[in-house]
Amino acid sequence: MISARMGELPKAPTGISGLDEVTGGGLPRGRPTLVCGPAGCGKTLLAMEFLVRGITEFDEPGVFVAFEESAADLVANVASLGFDLARYEADGQLIVDHISVAGGELEETGDWDLDGLLLRLGAAIDTVGAKRVVLDTIETLFGAFSNTAVLRAELRRLFGWLKDRGVTAVITGERGDGSLTRYGIEEYVSDCVIVLDHRVTEQTSTRRLRILKYRGSLHGTNEYPFLIGESGVSVLPVTSHGLRHDVSSERVSTGVDRLDAMLGDGGVYKGSTVLVTGTAGTGKSTLAAQFCDATCRRGERALYFAFEESQAEIIRNMSSVGIHLKPWVDAGLLQFHCFRPSLLGLEAHLFAMQKSVGEFDPSVVVKDPVSDLLRVGSDADVSAMLTRQVDFLKTRGVTALFTSLNSAVQPTMADQHIASLVDTWILVKTMEGNGEHNRVVYVLKSRGMAHSNQIREFLLTGQGIELADVYVGPQGVLTGSARQAQEAQELSDGTARLEDLAQRRVNLERRREGVEAQTAALWREFEDEADSVRRLLSHDSTGVDDRAGQRAEQGRLRRADVAEPAYAAHGRDSDVGGS
Amino acid sequence: MSPAPGEDRYELTLFVSGASDLSARAIANARQLCESHLHGRYHLAVVDVHEDPAAVLSSQVLAAPTLIKHRPLPVRRLVGDLSHTDKVLLALDLPVATPAPRAVG
Numbered sequence: 288m289i290s291a292r293m294g295e296l297p298k299a300p301t302g303i304s305g306l307d308e309v310t311g312g313g314l315p316r317g318r319p320t321l322v323c324g325p326a327g328c329g330k331t332l333l334a335m336e337f338l339v340r341g342i343t344e345f346d347e348p349g350v351f352v353a354f355e356e357s358a359a360d361l362v363a364n365v366a367s368l369g370f371d372l373a374r375y376e377a378d379g380q381l382i383v384d385h386i387s388v389a390g391g392e393l394e395e396t397g398d399w400d401l402d403g404l405l406l407r408l409g410a411a412i413d414t415v416g417a418k419r420v421v422l423d424t425i426e427t428l429f430g431a432f433s434n435t436a437v438l439r440a441e442l443r444r445l446f447g448w449l450k451d452r453g454v455t456a457v458i459t460g461e462r463g464d465g466s467l468t469r470y471g472i473e474e475y476v477s478d479c480v481i482v483l484d485h486r487v488t489e490q491t492s493t494r495r496l497r498i499l500k501y502r503g504s505l506h507g508t509n510e511y512p513f514l515i516g517e518s519g520v521s522v523l524p525v526t527s528h529g530l531r532h533d534v535s536s537e538r539v540s541t542g543v544d545r546l547d548a549m550l551g552d553g554g555v556y557k558g559s560t561v562l563v564t565g566t567a568g569t570g571k572s573t574l575a576a577q578f579c580d581a582t583c584r585r586g587e588r589a590l591y592f593a594f595e596e597s598q599a600e601i602i603r604n605m606s607s608v609g610i611h612l613k614p615w616v617d618a619g620l621l622q623f624h625c626f627r628p629s630l631l632g633l634e635a636h637l638f639a640m641q642k643s644v645g646e647f648d649p650s651v652v653v654k655d656p657v658s659d660l661l662r663v664g665s666d667a668d669v670s671a672m673l674t675r676q677v678d679f680l681k682t683r684g685v686t687a688l689f690t691s692l693n694s695a696v697q698p699t700m701a702d703q704h705i706a707s708l709v710d711t712w713i714l715v716k717t718m719e720g721n722g723e724h725n726r727v728v729y730v731l732k733s734r735g736m737a738h739s740n741q742i743r744e745f746l747l748t749g750q751g752i753e754l755a756d757v758y759v760g761p762q763g764v765l766t767g768s769a770r771q772a773q774e775a776q777e778l779s780d781g782t783a784r785l786e787d788l789a790q791r792r793v794n795l796e797r798r799r800e801g802v803e804a805q806t807a808a809l810w811r812e813f814e815d816e817a818d819s820v821r822r823l824l825s826h827d828s829t830g831v832d833d834r835a836g837q838r839a840e841q842g843r844l845r846r847a848d849v850a851e852p853a854y855a856a857h858g859r860d861s862d863v864g865g866s
Numbered sequence: 867m868s869p870a871p872g873e874d875r876y877e878l879t880l881f882v883s884g885a886s887d888l889s890a891r892a893i894a895n896a897r898q899l900c901e902s903h904l905h906g907r908y909h910l911a912v913v914d915v916h917e918d919p920a921a922v923l924s925s926q927v928l929a930a931p932t933l934i935k936h937r938p939l940p941v942r943r944l945v946g947d948l949s950h951t952d953k954v955l956l957a958l959d960l961p962v963a964t965p966a967p968r969a970v971g
Contacts, residue, residue, distance in 0.1 A: 387926055394957040396933075397892075397946030402883035403915055403927035410919045432929070432945070441929075 296503045299347070299419070299455040302340025303333065305522030309507040310498060314479055317453045319446050321476040323460035323467050324483030329494055329515050330459040331356070332365065333483070334421040336519045337457055338381065339370045347418035347455075348380040350411045354427040358383040368519050382411045388431040395434055401441040405448055412452060420449065420456040429470045439475075446475045467499070478502045484510070493634050496522055512634040521638055534558065539651070539686050542581030543574070545754035546713075549730055549739040555711050556735065557650075558684040560677050562705055564691040565715035569726055570747055571690040572596075574715070575653045576605045576612060577751050578688050582651040583615035590649040591623045592640065594659040598623040609750040622647050628659045633672045636660070641679055652680060656690040657705065670705065677708045710734040715745060728754065876900070876908035876958070877937040881922065883915050883930035888947050892931035895948035903960050 300313035307313050314320045314337070322330050338349035353361055361383055362372045375381035384407065412420065425442065432438045449456045458476055460468030467473045473480055480499040487493075496513045498506040513522040540547050540554040541561075547554040555561050563571045579589040593601060601623065602612050615621035624643060631639060644652060660669050673689075680687045691705060706712055712731040717724055726745035730738045743754040880896050882889035893912055900908045915922045915930055925934065933944040935958055948954050955961070 386928060388928065393929075394942065394944045394953060395946050395950075396944045396954045396957070397895075397949035398888055399929040399931060399946045400883065400888065401928060402930040403881060403922055403932060404929070406883070406915045406919060406922055407928070410923060428928070 298504070299341070300345060301337050302344040303336050303520050303522065305511065305513070306496075306520070309496070309511055309522055310479075310501065311505050311507075314455055314457070315501070315504070316455050317450065318478040319449050319456040319458055319476045320479040320481065321458050321460055321468070321473055322481045322483065323462055323473070325462045325485060328483040328485040329513070329520065330483055331361075331423050332368070332515055333520050334423055334457045334459055335361070335365050335370065336368075338419050338421055339365075339372075339375070339519075341419045342375050342380045348415040349382075349419040349421065350408065350415065350417040351381065351383045351421045351423065352408060352411075353383065353385045353423050354388055355424055356385070358385045361385075368515075368517070370519075379415055382415055382417070384408075384411055388427050393431050395432065399434075399437065401445060405445065409452070412454060418454060420454045421459070422456065423459045424461060425458055426460055426468060426470050426472060435470070442472060443475050479504075483513075493632055512637075514634055514638045516635075516638055516642070535684060540581050540585075541574070542577035542579075543752045543754060545743065546728070546752075549741065549743065549754070550711065550733055551737040551739070555686065555733070557686055558681055559710035559734070560680065560687045560689065560708060561711040561713065562689050562691060562709040563713045563715060564693055566693060566717060569715040569717055570745055570752065571692070571715055572601070572655050573605065573608055573610070573747060573752060574713075575655050575688055575690055576601065576610045579621055579651065579653060580610050580612065580615070580751075583612075583618070583620040586620070587650040588619075588647060589615075589621050589651040589653065590643060590647050591621065592652070592654045593623060593625040594628045594654075594656065597625050601625075608747050608752075622649070633660065633668055637672050637675060640676060644680070644683065644685065650685060652685050652687045654687070654689045656692045658691040658693070670708070673705055674708055706732075711736070711738075874907050875937065876904050876935065878908060878910045879925070879934045879936065880910060880912045881915055881925070881927045881930055881932045881934070882912060889914075889931060891947040891949065892933075895951075895954075896933060899948065899951065899954060903955065903958075 297316040298310070298313035299316040300307050301310075322333055324330055335351065338351055341347040341349050351361070356364070365372060372381060372383060376383065386404070386407070408420070411417065425445075428438060428442075429435060446456075446458075458472070460470075460472055462482075463469035463471070467480065467482065477500075479501045482497045482499045484495045484497070485493075486495065494513050494515070495510045497510045498508065511522050513520055515521075535557040537557040538547075538553040538555065539557050541550070563574055565571050575591070579591055582589040591601070596604070598616070602616070605612055612621055616623070622643075624639075628636060640652075640654075657669075657673065660672070677687065689705065689709070711733040713728060714731045715726060715728045718727050719725075726747070727742050728745040729740070729742045732738075741756075743756065746753045746755055878896070878900070880892060882892055896910060896912075900910055913921050915927065927934075929945045931945070931947055933948060933954075935942040935944070938959075942957050944954060944957050
């Protein structure tokens with residue numbers, strides 16, 4: 288097309304939910320697309336929806352050329368999907384043209400061409416100003432004309448002509464043996480080929496869609512399950528969301544205070560997925576019910592999918608543990624969907640879930656239990672389905688709680704598949720000991736949360752679930768808390784020692800100060816004494832000199848020997864002199 | 867097999883597409899065939915699909931040329947330029963070998 292920029296193929300959105308995501312925006316605009324598959328796979332319906340959505344959503348009128356079904360049959364067949372073909376025809380937006388080509392009526396008597404069909408198609412396109420054309424099923428012509436060489440050449444011309452007219456065309460084809468279509472018309476339609484399939488595995492039928500080829504465009508290469516539901520075709524892309532959903536750091540309470548505390552900071556993240564696994568009778572459903580109860584208390588809506596119990600049973604059973612759900616149901620905040628999973632195929636189940644979530648717009652979804660879905664499909668299928676569910680819920684910011692029953696102590700394969708999908712995994716199990724059978728709960732994993740590693744006892748009381756600290760038995764089962772106790776002990780011991788040392792240091796310091804003070808006092812005493820002694824000494828020496836002088840005088844008077852030292856004379860004097 | 871009078875008359879419509887060789891051949895063949903086998907008891911209408919689309923839409927014509935035998939019943943559709951004379955005669959319930967040149971040749 289002229290308006291197309293380089294490298295960007297113009298596309299015509301189909302309006303079919305999921306298909307535009309898989310094709311990256313729709314079918315190649317102005318080119319023919321081949322939709323092929325076995326009988327009953329939904330080709331005609333897909334093609335019709337492409338036209339109807341074109342009219343209702345994109346204001347692109349269409350022409351439907353039916354070679355197989357009569358116009359009346361077609362109108363009746365799609366009326367159940369809410370497509371009012373008669374009205375679109377009356378509004379001049381649609382022409383349904385049935386061209387009868389019953390074999391045997393035509394006798395070939397020489398060369399011919401398909402000018403009649405081209406003219407007919409051209410007239411129809413011009414009448415409504417059609418942008419979209421469906422040819423269903425053009426291969427029927429091979430049954431009417433025996434000269435296939437001419438027919439092939441004419442079909443090639445037809446597709447070329449459609450391209451020249453610039454209409455976006457869908458051509459349906461019946462699947463043949465070893466080829467996409469019975470007469471190999473795929474070789475004429477080279478831009479886009481979509482293959483539909485219809486398989487039955489374990490009594491459950493699944494329709495699948497695959498984009499075999501899309502020239503000049505990126506497209507999903509997987510097989511995508513699709514459904515024909517009440518409102519048309521829905522393709523369910525496995526990973527259409529591409530993990531691009533917005534994340535919230537807002538927390539949502541689980542309804543059990545201590546569990547919130549275990550998860551750290553008030554519960555699970557909004558929009559995250561929580562898995563509760565456990566053996567039978569461990570209180571998984573009760574936990575789910577309490578989660579719903581807490582949600583409704585906040586004035587938000589909760590959707591509960593129950594695969595084992597009916598709504599009445601759940602309400603009765605939960606009220607016995609003090610969780611009263613009836614008022615929430617009456618207030619329209621809580622909705623139950625109770626059915627056996629085997630009622631629907633996996634895809635239909637996913638579709639039903641998406642539909643109810645879309646209608647009810649809950650902030651919390653509970654599925655109890657997802658392990659029941661295993662009866663419907665294989666592990667791989669179930670986990671693929673759950674992946675899509677989780678993606679879908681995350682995109683909508685819905686917090687999901689899945690319960691899973693595991694019969695053995697070992698987690699099942701399904702658990703492991705699910706485990707990688709979920710953000711928070713809570714394990715509930717029973718512990719036997721001392722003639723008792725007690726429930727315990729712990730958080731196995733919780734992405735992005737400083738969650739507790741502790742095992743808590745899980746009590747079902749008359750006021751719902753309560754968690755209690757577990758008893759540390761002599762077996763030493765609960766190493767976590769035992770270790771913590773030991774650590775606390777060690778910590779306190781260490782503190783005491785440190786305090787003791789500090790005290791000693793203080794004491795020593797004080798003692799040093801005391802010693803220093805004593806020393807100072809002694810010194811002061813000593814100095815005083817020394818002073819007085821010095822004073823005394825200086826006083827006494829004058830007296831001695833005086834006396835010595837007197838004595839010398841006396842001696843001189845008595846003519847004593849003068850050679851004697853003063854001291855000795857003095858000492859002797861004092862001895863002698865007495866007094 | 868002697869058809870009753872009235873049933874005898876052939877109502878034929880030939881749809882052709884424009885002034886192509888194919889159209890010209892078909893028209894010539896049809897006229898020649900009618901003259902030689904249905905002289906005086908036929909009506910042949912020639913319709914160009916481009917000039918009368920309404921007639922095309924109402925008559926389920928896909929290929930051109932198409933010769934439709936409306937009467938006598940049953941309705942028959944002959945596709946092609948009518949160059950296979952034997953096939954045409956068979957389809958129109960006309961005796962194939964009339965003067966029998968085949969036996970001689």
